[in-house]
Amino acid sequence: MDGFFVIVIVFLLLNIALGLFRVWRGPKVADRLLTTQLFGTTGMAILLVLAGYLKELTLLNVAITFNVLAILLVIGLVQVWKNKKEETP
């Protein structure tokens, strides 16, 4: 079972690595926002699997913290760019 978890984690990590490609290429700001989301969701999945693999349930708290702050980040982000756009019509 542990071996299987490791494979899943490695697979998800590789997914993140692929996603990086999009951050790298852009082309739009929104694309980069998108990939942060990919990181967030995939990272969350990795955390969940790690919680089972390491039998460390406190990892769930890490996941919730990440989650909640991810929302903050997204809100901040869009707010920031919205204001920016308003400034420079």
Add this chain to the structure above:
Amino acid sequence: MMIKEIITVILLVVGCFFFLAGTLGVLRFPDLFSRLHALTKADNLGLGFIAAGMAVYIASPWAALKIFFIWLFTLLASSTSCYLIARFQKEQNHSKNGKEGG
């Protein structure tokens, strides 16, 4: 014990499949909106399966509740940000077109 593990394995594999689909979608789809669609739908589904799998594996009600909340929050975060990003891009497109037209 065996049945529990088999269910976990199946759920995780399905989850991984959706993640792969989401990532490929992001890489391959031509424009932002379809990429957004692919990513948000597929990854959240993938996360849902993985969350279910881990909830089955850990098999504790308290942990299952937390996992459910994690999934819910991620869903909320990503749908919010999906909406915000899409709107952001739409406004950008709009203002750009308006500028070029005027």
Add this chain to the structure above:
Amino acid sequence: METYQIYTLTSAVLFVIGIGGIFASKHFIKKIIATMIMGGGVFLTFVSLAERDALAFADPVPHALVITGIVVAVASAAFALALARRIYQLTGEESFTDDK
């Protein structure tokens, strides 16, 4: 090769990347990011050595030090960010004009 060794080696690499970034990057923000990377390397050293010294639990002292260190580093970074933004607002400069 032990798990902790992978990470101690990584930490040395990150530390050096951070130093290089502070000198070689031009933009203020990148210099600040470089200091955080440098810090990440240092904290990784602490935590990986804590894992090496684990008994019933990993060595808690480095964990506490790293938590303190992260907070201190973030406070400094916030201050640096404030300076950078203020400079940009007053002068429009995004990097040190005379190269050091």
Add this chain to the structure above:
Amino acid sequence: MTDLPTSPFPALLVGLPILLATLSLFFSARVKALVGLTGCLLTAGLALIAFFEVTQRGTVIHILGGWEPPLGILLRMDSLAAVFIAMTAVVGFFISLYAWRYFRAQAATTGGFPLFWPLWLFLWAGLNGLFLSNDLFNLFVTIEVIGICAVALAVLSGKTGALFAGLRYLLAAIAGSMAYLFGVALLYGSTGTLDLGLLGQVLEPGTTTTFSLLVITLGLMIKMAGFPFHFWLPPAHSSALAPVSALLSALVVKGAFYILLRLWMEVFGVSITYAAGQLIGLAGAVAVIWGSWQAFMQTSLKLIVAHSSVAQLGYLLMIFPLLILAPGVTADSAEWLSPTWTAGVYQVIAHAFAKASFFLSAGLIIMALGHDRIESLRDLVGNMRITAMAISIAGVSLIGLPPSGGFMAKWMLLKGIFMSGQWWWAPVVLAGSLLTAGYVFMLLRLAFAPAREIGTFRPVPKSLEVLALLLALGSFLIVLPADYLIQFLESSEVFGSGIESILKGGAYGND
């Protein structure tokens, strides 16, 4: 270590300024200055009481939380720490008074910089904490406190020049402390302790130890602007407000030197080689020549003074090669250790007084003239007699003419150099003095030159001039208790145990 007498003073010396700084945040600008000034006076008083406590009882400690090292943290106030704390108190006292009057004189145009007070009190607490600390990681936290306060104070004027200099200073400071922390991480990994005393006992030579020594020394040299990491100092010190410049050059850079001294003497004994000592000495020697030369080339007063700091800090680095004994030399025969120590401590104190006075005077000149280009210093003597006197006296101490504290420091350093046989440092000391004399006399020549135009000097408060003069006189007065001070310093465990650890069981000091 933990059987030494316990005293609450070490904890109070850190706690009181922070308590008062926190309190001052609640008040409006005008009251904030008053609370701040009162806080400074209280802190200075407390520091002096603590100093006398140490002279009476010897080294005192404070075991924080009752947890002994290695798990807990211990504050230690030995004679070296006491001397540094007392120096901070005296210099800080005068600068606080000056700052209060100075900001009040300009309050109408600048708002009086109320944030100066909490930041300065935090800085003071950080300095006291640093001098008292006996723990590698705690030292990191205190140098971060000092670094953030120092940069925040340096940019208080809000001018773009100061902001650029401040950001450069801050980035250098962060890089320096991260390098230091990397060394700490490796030392903790190799020994399992952060306590300086325990570390000195268990540390063994090896690649990791040598590398830790390297990164820690590099990090601290960035912090103390040792050559070739001095690039941030002249712009930061010259663009700050006058009281801040005085604080930065008199006290802040000494903090990093203090850690370096402690670590080299108490911890790294086992891995320091003769060559490492020579190398750091070389950095000091280059700093002395280069800094003095640069100072000579500047055209504005504050830049001259700031570059002069680079040079004067170079002298501090030059004591290190003398303290590292060549293979085969025992401490018994190394009679130059005592004068070298004295030279280092005297250089720190003399420079603190002289440079504080110099910067405060420069602040007054800017107040009077609106700028500090040196060609306008003509007839300074006629217009600001007391300030001219302060500059002359402080300058004489910087050059190292008798009977100043600077002379004492350089004389002892030369004595140490010749007794140790490392004669090649002597020309550097002399050349540094000569170059210093060059720029000081250049200033004085202008100050005594007849004026070309009349009425360019606006009047400045007399009390400010007197404060600057008193600090300058301080750099002479410190020679008076020399014998007593040397004896007091040598009674400390640092000197005994530190040198001992260098020699791995050799005998020196009290033995």
Add this chain to the structure above:
Amino acid sequence: MSVLIDIILAILAVYLALQSLLAPRLTQSVFLFFAFGLALALAWIRLGAVDVAITEAAIAAGFLGVLFLDALRDFSPRGSEKKENLEAVQNALPKNNTKSLLLPGMALMLGLGLFLLIALEAVWKIPDGGGLTAAAEALLPESGVEHPVTAVLLNFRAYDTWLEIGVILLGLLAVFAVGGIKIYRKPVMATQDPLLRQVILFFTPVLFLFGAFLLYIGKTGPGGAFQAAVLWGAIGILLHLGGRPVFSMIPRWLGQLLLTIGLGFFLILGFLFIAGGATLFEYPPAHAGVLILIVETMAAISIAAALTAIFANLNQMNEGPNEIESTN
């Protein structure tokens, strides 16, 4: 087998660090830096440092991330869709003055390479000092809490933690020193976005409750004051972004009290211990657990307030009239 995870994580972290410094555009840099934070957080978990992972997620990725994003508002080329600006940015890259940069660049690379080699050897050959795990384990029952990291932070090394709370307050004062005090200003703009308002309404209690939960479980497991503080601070930041700056809505004295109570309470408690004949931060063993929880709560409130204020001040720093005039 699981070494594979570590190796991928390590490579990912190094790659992300390098790319975030080499990326040609600032936005890319910042996003890659977030990703680097995520990779580091996973590394902390692999190394059994769950507390550190939460702190990294909360402060280094979350809080600093928001600060960086906010700063991008100033820095990235105005109206990034404009072509000429993009070109200007690309031209500003070092490629057009490569000649003058070649020599020092190569010297830097060489120096760094050499330094890296020594560093790698140093960390490879590090002797085993044994750490303080055994010492902490032995004294844990006397500390008043059950979680070793909390015991170290709030009891064994409480002095460092207290100074650290001071450093955060100091960070705020430093930001004030640069940009003027602007946290008491009324909101410049209020958001009209209905979805955003719903999100804020929903998340404020969630953040508060989860923060309190983390604070409380800090006694027995990973969690504690700093992590809770960031979540509470996030409430302040959310409200600010939603057009309701906290510090302008409460009386000034209350704001000042919130900012200072952590540092002040901790210290006054310490002074009381000294007055009682003990040393600073020496809790009476019988009440250590309760006192630590109170101290943690106060600290969390203050840190949360300070983080909110740092964000609010930075966010408004360059808006409106400048309180500090530039004359240089």
